[in-house]
Amino acid sequence: MKKIMALALAALMLFAMFGCVSKGGEDINKKSEGVMTYAQYTAAAIDEKVVIEAYIQAKQGWWENKATIYLADGDGAYFSYDTPCSEEDYNNIFTTGTKVRIEGTKAEWSGEIEIVDGVMTAVEGAGKYIAKATDVTAILGNNDELIKKMNQLVAFKGMTVEASKDADGNDAAFLYKDNGSGSEGDDLYFKVSKDGNTYTFTVESYLCGKDTDVYKAVQALKIGDKIDLEGFAYWYNGLNPHITSVTASK
Amino acid sequence: MRGAKGTAFVNALAVLLTAVMLAAVFSACHGKRANGEFRVPGHTYGDGGTVSIDPDYELDGEYEITFWAKNDTNVAQTKIYKNAIADFEKLYPNIKVNLKLYTDYGMIYRDVITNIPTGTTPDLCISYPDHIATYLTGRNVVAPLDELFTDPYYGLGGSKLKFDAPSFDELVPQFISECKVNGRYYALPFMRSTEALYVNKTFVEKLGYTLPETVTWDFVWEVSEKAMEKDAEGNFAVSGKRVMIPFIYKSTDNMMIQMLRQLNAGYSDDNGGIFLFNDTTRKLLLDIVPHAKTKSFSTFKISSYPGNYFNAGECIFAIDSTAGATWIGSHSPLKEISDDRLVEFETVVLPVPQFDTGAPRMISQGPSMCIFNKNDPERVLATWLFAQFLLTDNVQIAYSGTEGYVPVTLKAQNTERYKTYLSRAGEDNAEFYHVKIDAAKLLLANQQNTFVTPVFNGSASLRNAAGQLIEEVVKSVNRSETVDNAYIDALYPRIISLYRLDQIENTDPAETGAGGKLPGESVALIAVLCVLWAGLGFYKIRETVLERKKRKREGA
Numbered sequence: 001m002k003k004i005m006a007l008a009l010a011a012l013m014l015f016a017m018f019g020c021v022s023k024g025g026e027d028i029n030k031k032s033e034g035v036m037t038y039a040q041y042t043a044a045a046i047d048e049k050v051v052i053e054a055y056i057q058a059k060q061g062w063w064e065n066k067a068t069i070y071l072a073d074g075d076g077a078y079f080s081y082d083t084p085c086s087e088e089d090y091n092n093i094f095t096t097g098t099k100v101r102i103e104g105t106k107a108e109w110s111g112e113i114e115i116v117d118g119v120m121t122a123v124e125g126a127g128k129y130i131a132k133a134t135d136v137t138a139i140l141g142n143n144d145e146l147i148k149k150m151n152q153l154v155a156f157k158g159m160t161v162e163a164s165k166d167a168d169g170n171d172a173a174f175l176y177k178d179n180g181s182g183s184e185g186d187d188l189y190f191k192v193s194k195d196g197n198t199y200t201f202t203v204e205s206y207l208c209g210k211d212t213d214v215y216k217a218v219q220a221l222k223i224g225d226k227i228d229l230e231g232f233a234y235w236y237n238g239l240n241p242h243i244t245s246v247t248a249s250k
Numbered sequence: 251m252r253g254a255k256g257t258a259f260v261n262a263l264a265v266l267l268t269a270v271m272l273a274a275v276f277s278a279c280h281g282k283r284a285n286g287e288f289r290v291p292g293h294t295y296g297d298g299g300t301v302s303i304d305p306d307y308e309l310d311g312e313y314e315i316t317f318w319a320k321n322d323t324n325v326a327q328t329k330i331y332k333n334a335i336a337d338f339e340k341l342y343p344n345i346k347v348n349l350k351l352y353t354d355y356g357m358i359y360r361d362v363i364t365n366i367p368t369g370t371t372p373d374l375c376i377s378y379p380d381h382i383a384t385y386l387t388g389r390n391v392v393a394p395l396d397e398l399f400t401d402p403y404y405g406l407g408g409s410k411l412k413f414d415a416p417s418f419d420e421l422v423p424q425f426i427s428e429c430k431v432n433g434r435y436y437a438l439p440f441m442r443s444t445e446a447l448y449v450n451k452t453f454v455e456k457l458g459y460t461l462p463e464t465v466t467w468d469f470v471w472e473v474s475e476k477a478m479e480k481d482a483e484g485n486f487a488v489s490g491k492r493v494m495i496p497f498i499y500k501s502t503d504n505m506m507i508q509m510l511r512q513l514n515a516g517y518s519d520d521n522g523g524i525f526l527f528n529d530t531t532r533k534l535l536l537d538i539v540p541h542a543k544t545k546s547f548s549t550f551k552i553s554s555y556p557g558n559y560f561n562a563g564e565c566i567f568a569i570d571s572t573a574g575a576t577w578i579g580s581h582s583p584l585k586e587i588s589d590d591r592l593v594e595f596e597t598v599v600l601p602v603p604q605f606d607t608g609a610p611r612m613i614s615q616g617p618s619m620c621i622f623n624k625n626d627p628e629r630v631l632a633t634w635l636f637a638q639f640l641l642t643d644n645v646q647i648a649y650s651g652t653e654g655y656v657p658v659t660l661k662a663q664n665t666e667r668y669k670t671y672l673s674r675a676g677e678d679n680a681e682f683y684h685v686k687i688d689a690a691k692l693l694l695a696n697q698q699n700t701f702v703t704p705v706f707n708g709s710a711s712l713r714n715a716a717g718q719l720i721e722e723v724v725k726s727v728n729r730s731e732t733v734d735n736a737y738i739d740a741l742y743p744r745i746i747s748l749y750r751l752d753q754i755e756n757t758d759p760a761e762t763g764a765g766g767k768l769p770g771e772s773v774a775l776i777a778v779l780c781v782l783w784a785g786l787g788f789y790k791i792r793e794t795v796l797e798r799k800k801r802k803r804e805g806a
Contacts, residue, residue: 046728047725049729109554117725167325167328167329179325180328181324182323183351186353237558
């Protein structure tokens with residue numbers, strides 16, 4: 001029995017270690033001196049200076065030398081808003097998976113916790129890391145639990161597409177803008193339900209524009225479709241996930 | 251022989267280089283062939299600036315134009331645009347209008363400037379005058395409207411129009427004057443709004459104050475500080491809630507601009523002179539500090555939409571555009587927060603706070619229409635017709651009713667239909683939502699008290715800088731930094747550098763040529779061309795001297 005336990009523990013350790021390494025083989029939770037752990041970052045107060053190191057998970061956009069980026073390490077996720085960055089660096093250096101260091105200020109905007117006024121630099125010699133989506137279907141509706149997943153890549157399984165009312169009051173599977181006032185290229189809003197509760201999800205057009213698979217997949221949705229989704233757990237007066245993937249439920 | 255060959259070579263090289271360099275210069279002036287200066291179809295231009303207008307000219311070709319419009323995330327506005335297009339196309343089946351909708355002026359601006367180099371601007375777009383000033387730095391990018399205004403056939407209220415358009419005199423003088431840049435009209439007003447102070451009157455009275463008709467800044471600061479008092483449980487006494495930001499300003503650029511204007515302090519002038527960084531600004535910033543410290547004041551950029559806090563009973567004074575009135579109040583038809591967060595209270599709409607309530611000053615804002623020049627002037631004329639159609643009573647009254655906008659024509663403002671609409675405020679919480687109509691009435695009553703800031707290439711950046719000064723101060727206070735005179739001393743140059751305000755130059759065409767200054771690339775290429783010509787000249791002279799020396803020697 002002891003041998004089995006020892007083997008199981010060793011396997012678990014290996015698994016845990018494997019789960020915490022980047023493509024380059026290093027520990028994805030490893031921080032340089034003076035850099036906060038995710039727990040320290042979470043504990044920091046709003047308006048406090050923060051220093052983090054994490055891997056770029058997705059880039060929401062670049063405009064006027066500022067980038068808005070989703071990041072993660074092995075323990076949690078971050079959202080860096082309007083971080084100064086040249087277009088060249090945005091395209092060539094700060095690519096998805098790259099480990100970066102951001103020194104900035106912790107802020108809150110409509111419930112979303114973010115880093116603002118940051119300075120971003122790439123961590124030289126680091127490997128690449130993209131987190132796998134965490135299934136949060138079971139905690140949908142439980143904001144106390146969901147808020148702990150803020151900005152992480154999360155998954156929702158077996159959701160049903162519900163009707164939204166378009167600009168003319170007709171049922172629609174999705175809307176351009178939250179009330180149907182937009183047109184192709186704008187954010188997509190659609191409703192999905194699970195166990196009798198309905199939620200509003202968004203395809204953020206800066207993150208996933210009209211030429212992306214997810215944008216087209218949502219445009220093709222029909223009321224009643226059963227779907228699985230992945231997206232970043234963005235917060236706007238409550239959970240407002242920015243969906244990056246939609247597939248038919250298996 | 252060698253000399254003759256050399257001369258021919260030099261000449262050929264000169265011609266070739268000239269052609270190449272001029273081509274480069276022109277291509278640097280924006281990638282595609284630049285448009286010619288816009289000439290109104292049917293107009294013949296004679297010597298000495300004389301113009302004869304052909305009374306038989308007809309716009310009868312087929313045209314397809316693109317209209318980039320802005321709505322306030324308001325479905326009703328989208329419908330009005332679509333209906334206007336359908337009605338226009340019925341009158342003019344030869345003109346097709348393609349609509350692209352935006353919900354943000356900044357995005358239209360961004361897309362327009364991206365499309366100027368490739369010659370793919372829309373035909374018509376909704377824009378701020380500040381943005382149009384930037385478009386004007388490209389040669390012949392924007393169509394001047396002066397001659398179109400006065401064309402007796404297709405101009406404002408012209409005889410060949412198939413609809414009842416306003417004449418020039420029927421445009422609100424204040425609003426059309428805002429569309430003049432460098433002495434010429436480059437825009438038409440579409441709608442006008444101002445900023446309003448939305449007040450939770452219930453809470454103000456609960457705090458022991460009586461609302462005057464126009465409030466002072468001191469009144470707002472005082473009530474806001476009072477609202478920060480907490481009860482024994484640590485909740486805000488006035489609301490019983492855990493969250494309270496008594497005063498939230500949506501557009502801090504407007505906040506600074508209006509404060510300065512109310513105090514007759516410097517901001518900018520028509521020639522691009524910048525006076526923002528003065529001692530009055532300094533005092534205003536330092537006056538905000540104590541209220542940022544108590545967290546009784548915040549901004550949209552720092553905290554989010556004032557309307558959301560206001561509707562939740564977590565804000566008492568929300569300053570936002572009158573064009574956002576349908577999002578404000580317990581019973582607002584448009585809202586973003588869930589019903590369980592809404593709080594019941596009375597909302598009143600007042601002018602923005604003033605330093606001198608006897609001489610109120612408030613900003614005039616709202617969408618204008620910009621017509622882009624195209625190689626085909628008839629296409630521009632077709633666009634002009636559609637732009638005029640958007641000034642007809644039906645469109646003006648319908649669109650102004652979607653928010654706290656006012657029509658930009660006296661013709662529409664004086665119709666019985668519009669007056670009846672205003673008189674029915676409060677009959678329901680939709681078409682006659684009282685906050686929306688009160689906001690429109692606020693502007694109608696204060697049209698003479700509105701102002702605009704000078705428009706020039708860079709005025710949009712200056713506007714951003716004005717707001718950023720406040721944002722920086724509030725952020726720094728929130729971060730427990732010391733904000734004092736030394737802080738402001740360091741802030742001014744930082745903001746000037748950030749917004750490149752030290753690089754703003756005069757764009758008056760009278761001084762810089764009709765299209766403004768040449769782009770930097772063109773200037774550089776012309777400089778290279780001059781150097782090459784100088785080199786060629788030197789080579790030619792050297793060859794001639796050598797040839798003469800040789801002949802002289804041979805002759806000797």
